Amino acid sequence: MTEVKAELVGSVWKVKTQPGAQVAEEDELLVLESMKMEIPVTSPRAGTVKEVRVKEGEVVKEGQVLVVLE
Amino acid sequence: MGDDYNKLVGELLSRRKRNLAMGGEEKVARQHQRGKLTVRERIDLLFDPGTFVELGLLANQQPATSPLAGEVGPASSPARPEGTEPTPADGVVTGHGDIDGRQVWVIAYDFTVMAGSMGAVGEQFKAARVRDLALRYRKPIVWLLDSAGARIQEAAGSKFAGTGWLFADQVVMSGVIPQVAAMLGPCAAGTAYIPGLADFVPMVKGTSSMSLGGARLVKAATGEDVTDHDMGGSQVHCYESGVGDNEVEDDKECLATVRRFLSYLPSSNTEAPPLVETDDPPERLVAGLDKIVPVSPRSVYDVRKVIKAIFDHESWFEVKPSWAKNIVIGFARAAGHSVGVVANQPLQKGGVLDSDAADKAARFIRMCDAFNIALVYLMDVPGFMVGSQVEKEGIIRHGAKMLYATSEATVPKVTVIMRKAYGAGYYVMCGKGYEPDTIVAWPFAEISVMGPEGAVNIIFNKQVEASDNPEATRAQLIETIRAQINPYLAAGWAMIDDVIDPAETRRVIVKGIEQARDKKIDRPWRKHGNIPV
Numbered sequence: 070m071t072e073v074k075a076e077l078v079g080s081v082w083k084v085k086t087q088p089g090a091q092v093a094e095e096d097e098l099l100v101l102e103s104m105k106m107e108i109p110v111t112s113p114r115a116g117t118v119k120e121v122r123v124k125e126g127e128v129v130k131e132g133q134v135l136v137v138l139e
Numbered sequence: 140m141g142d143d144y145n146k147l148v149g150e151l152l153s154r155r156k157r158n159l160a161m162g163g164e165e166k167v168a169r170q171h172q173r174g175k176l177t178v179r180e181r182i183d184l185l186f187d188p189g190t191f192v193e194l195g196l197l198a199n200q201q202p203a204t205s206p207l208a209g210e211v212g213p214a215s216s217p218a219r220p221e222g223t224e225p226t227p228a229d230g231v232v233t234g235h236g237d238i239d240g241r242q243v244w245v246i247a248y249d250f251t252v253m254a255g256s257m258g259a260v261g262e263q264f265k266a267a268r269v270r271d272l273a274l275r276y277r278k279p280i281v282w283l284l285d286s287a288g289a290r291i292q293e294a295a296g297s298k299f300a301g302t303g304w305l306f307a308d309q310v311v312m313s314g315v316i317p318q319v320a321a322m323l324g325p326c327a328a329g330t331a332y333i334p335g336l337a338d339f340v341p342m343v344k345g346t347s348s349m350s351l352g353g354a355r356l357v358k359a360a361t362g363e364d365v366t367d368h369d370m371g372g373s374q375v376h377c378y379e380s381g382v383g384d385n386e387v388e389d390d391k392e393c394l395a396t397v398r399r400f401l402s403y404l405p406s407s408n409t410e411a412p413p414l415v416e417t418d419d420p421p422e423r424l425v426a427g428l429d430k431i432v433p434v435s436p437r438s439v440y441d442v443r444k445v446i447k448a449i450f451d452h453e454s455w456f457e458v459k460p461s462w463a464k465n466i467v468i469g470f471a472r473a474a475g476h477s478v479g480v481v482a483n484q485p486l487q488k489g490g491v492l493d494s495d496a497a498d499k500a501a502r503f504i505r506m507c508d509a510f511n512i513a514l515v516y517l518m519d520v521p522g523f524m525v526g527s528q529v530e531k532e533g534i535i536r537h538g539a540k541m542l543y544a545t546s547e548a549t550v551p552k553v554t555v556i557m558r559k560a561y562g563a564g565y566y567v568m569c570g571k572g573y574e575p576d577t578i579v580a581w582p583f584a585e586i587s588v589m590g591p592e593g594a595v596n597i598i599f600n601k602q603v604e605a606s607d608n609p610e611a612t613r614a615q616l617i618e619t620i621r622a623q624i625n626p627y628l629a630a631g632w633a634m635i636d637d638v639i640d641p642a643e644t645r646r647v648i649v650k651g652i653e654q655a656r657d658k659k660i661d662r663p664w665r666k667h668g669n670i671p672v
Contacts, residue, residue, distance in 0.1 A: 077488050078526055104521040105561075105590045106489025107437045131528055 071113060073136040075129045079103025084125055086136065090118045098136050101129070110135060158196050158227035162251030170251050175324060175346055176390040178232050178249040181283050184394040185245065186236030193234040195265040200226045200258050200293070226252050229261035230286075233269045235278070238398050239413075241406055244273035247283035250324050255286035257330065258293050262305070270308045277407035279317040281397060282333055285324025288353065303329070309336040314509035317404045321397050322383065323390055325367055327353035334382065338506050339458070341396045342373035342383040349376065349383075381462045381495060399456055403470040403477045404510050412477035412512055419451040421474035421649040424642040432641070434583050436558045439485040442467055442517060445557070446480055449473075449645045455480075458503065463495035464488075468503040473515070474649040479507035482517035483568065492564055493524045494537035500567070501540035508548035513652045516545075516575075519557045520564030522589070539671040541567040546574075547668065551655030553648050556580040556626070556635070562589055571634050576658065577651030579637045580626035581644075586635075591620040 082102040086092060092112045099121075101108045116138040123135050161167060161177060170177055176184070182191055230252035235244045246266045248255035257266075273280040289302070306329075312318055313336065320326075320337035326349040334340040334349055342349075350357075350371035357363050357370065369375075376383030387393045405412045431444045447455050450471035457469035464487040471480050481500050483490035507514055523529075523538050545552075545567055554568065554575040565586060569575045580586070588594070595603065595616045606612035626638045639647055 077491065077493075077524065078528060104489055104491045104524065105437060105559075105592070106439065106485065106491070106521050108489045109439060 070119070071116065071138040072134045073098060073110060073113065073138065075101060075110070075131055075133045075135055077101075077103055077108075078131050079108065079129060081123045081125050081127045081129060081135075082107055084121060084123070086118050086121065088118055088120060092116060092118060092138070099123070112136075112138065114138065154197055157225075158199075161227055161249055162253075166251035173346060174389065175250070175285065175343075177251060178247045178283065178285070181323065181390060181394060182232060182236070182245065182247055184391060185281065185283070185397060186238060186243070187240065191234060191236035193232065194268065195233050196228055198229040198260050198265055200229055200260055200290075226258060226261075228252070229258050229265065230255055230290075231257070231261035231265055233265045235269075235272075238401055241401075241413075242276065242278045243401065244269050244278055244280045245283065246270075246280070248286040248324075250285040250287075253287075253290060255324065256288065256290035257286060258290040262302075266305065267308075270305070270312070273316055274308075274312055277316055277409060279319065279401055279404070279406060280312065281319045281321060281401075282337070283321050283323055284326040284330070284333060284347075284349075286326060286330060288326075288328040288330050306332050306336060309333070313338075314408060314505075316407045317401060317510065319397050319400060321393050322347035322349060322373075323393060325349075325353070327367065327371075328356070331371075339397075339400045340376075340383050341385045341387050341393050341400075342377055343390060343393050344373050344386050344388055346390075348372045377459075378461050381459065381499060383462075384459050385457075386461060400458075400470075403456065403472075403512065408509055408511065410511070412510065415451075415454075415472055415475045415477075417451045417454075417472065417475045419474075422646050425449050425645050426642070428641040428644075432557065436519075436583070436585055439489065441486045442482045442484045442490075442519065445517065446471060446482060449648065450478070450480070451475065459499055463493075463499040465490055465493065466496040466500050468500060470512070471515075473513075473645070473652055476513060476649075476652050478513045478515050478648075478652065479503060480515050480517065481568070483520040483564075485519055488524075489521055490519055490559075491521050491524045492538065492541070492567065493529060494532045494534050497523075497534075497537045497541040497567070501544040504541070504544040504548055508544070508550050511550060513551040513553070513655070514545075514548060514569070515648055515652075516552070516554045516569040517557060518554060518560050518565070518568040520561060520568055521559050522562035522564040536671045538563060538567065543668070543670045545569050547670075549658065549660040549662075551576050551652050551658055553651035554578040555644055555648070556584040556586060557641070558583060558585060560584060560586040562587075574660070576655035577647065578635045579639045579647055580629065580635050581641050582626065582638055584626040584629075584638075585624045586626065586629050587624045591617045591624065594620050 079101040082100040084099045086098045093115045096112045097109045099110050119139040120137040230249050232247040246269050318337040319339045320334035322342040331349040348367040348371040354367045373386040377386040387396050425448050454472035465484050467482040467484045471478055552569050552575045599616045603609050603613050629635045630638050
């Protein structure tokens with residue numbers, strides 16, 4: 070199981086995956102908005118998305134778990 | 140008579156042979172089993188073939204008192220404990236050789252001899268002599284570290300009082316000659332300050348580690364159970380702590396990386412870096428940038444592709460590639476000139492500057508300035524990170540380091556504003572106030588104290604609140620401010636030198652560096668400044 074965490078504080082701009090989805094390494098899982106930038110959050114490895122723990126528009130903290138892979 | 144002569148020369152040869160055999164076949168085999176090369180194999184890879192000259196091959200640890208007189212050596216050489224084996228070269232191979240035809244000095248620990256531990260002879264005489272001579276001749280110094288640390292058998296007790304000047308020597312050498320600490324094995328305890336003070340620290344994945352206290356000491360001091368590797372391997376120092384620079388796969392790659400690093404540097408601060416011939420034309424228009432860089436300032440891209448496209452073919456050498464990735468630093472060449480590149484990386488955290496990014500850039504900028512290497516800033520920065528988290532980290536003092544370093548640097552500085560140049564990010568990336576020799580912008584550059592949205596919230600907060608239709612008013616005000624953000628306004632005031640077609644970037648950088656070749660800036664006398672740390 071791998072937890073994908075927010076690298077910096079910001080808000081969730083777009084969620085681009087869903088539970089059950091197969092992802093490859095470097096696939097875009099969601100996009101954060103912070104400091105005027107659209108910051109893609111990519112998958113650290115290939116796997117299956119187990120959980121998406123945030124919704125679009127939600128404010129997230131640095132280190133907060135966004136997506137769980139299995 | 141001839142017999143005596145030959146016998147005595149024969150003894151020399153057998154002593155040499157014994158010490159060249161290092162810790163013996165069994166220890167050498169174990170070194171190889173660990174995936175490591177021996178110290179002598181490493182030296183062969185470090186230097187140009189046949190150039191190594193060794194000093195102190197015949198060294199061995201010595202008894203505390205000589206047969207004739209009292210103590211030997213400055214801090215007294217302790218006894219070889221009864222029954223211990225000789226220590227060939229006293230566990231450290233020292234001397235000089237050439238790298239690309241230029242002299243470089245080496246202190247290389249031999250793990251096959253008492254785990255490369257630092258003994259009195261090896262440290263107080265051999266390593267100290269190399270430091271002395273490297274500085275005397277103004278030549279780079281390279282440590283090949285694979286050592287258990289101080290030889291406790293010799294150093295335990297309050298004789299410790301006489302040790303430690305090696306680090307003071309390193310501080311004296313700092314900014315005078317390049318210092319490289321290649322991590323090829325363990326490097327525990329105080330010895331870890333060697334890489335801590337060095338200019339470049341490559342680490343071999345899996346076999347190298349560094350920590351102020353080794354695993355056994357940590358267990359005794361705090362009760363924590365941890366291995367040397369888990370505590371101080373490259374996965375920690377090249378990814379989390381930033382003490383290591385570049386993680387490499389094995390010893391061979393490590394030594395090649397040391398050679399590559401030194402190829403961009405002069406032998407000392409009194410020289411210019413080597414000028415390398417290139418067949419890449421200085422006037423070459425940079426192709427393909429339109430496919431790399433999105434015009435929308437909110438979109439991300441990999442700035443390393445921009446760097447590779449601009450500078451001489453195959454010349455890009457990234458430093459600290461796996462730590463604080465939101466800023467990219469490294470060496471490249473522009474028409475053969477060595478340059479230090481500082482580039483924001485939109486792909487990571489949107490390219491925002493934070494504490495680690497500022498530390499990373501500041502130290503690199505100071506190294507380039509110390510060694511007469513021109514700086515090229517490729518700017519696309521949404522500013523410094525803001526908020527309660529980063530204030531607790533002390534982002535103000537970290538950011539101030541980068542501001543200080545950029546301001547202090549008197550080497551040629553060229554600034555290219557690619558897209559965003561917001562707030563203090565514009566300052567530390569060598570904005571107009573920081574004496575760039577050339578400062579240009581691409582046509583979609585946005586130079587501003589902050590983005591239009593933030594500006595409206597602060598400047599026109601009351602108007603927006605008082606409006607019958609706050610959202611429409613806000614949108615209108617944002618557009619009003621956005622119209623004030625374009626490079627032609629800055630160029631119209633001649634605050635920047637030019638707006639350029641991105642394809643012209645290579646030519647502009649080369650011209651900018653050559654224009655500033657004879658740059659001389661005199662600052663008021665001072666002992667030294669007080670850089671925030």
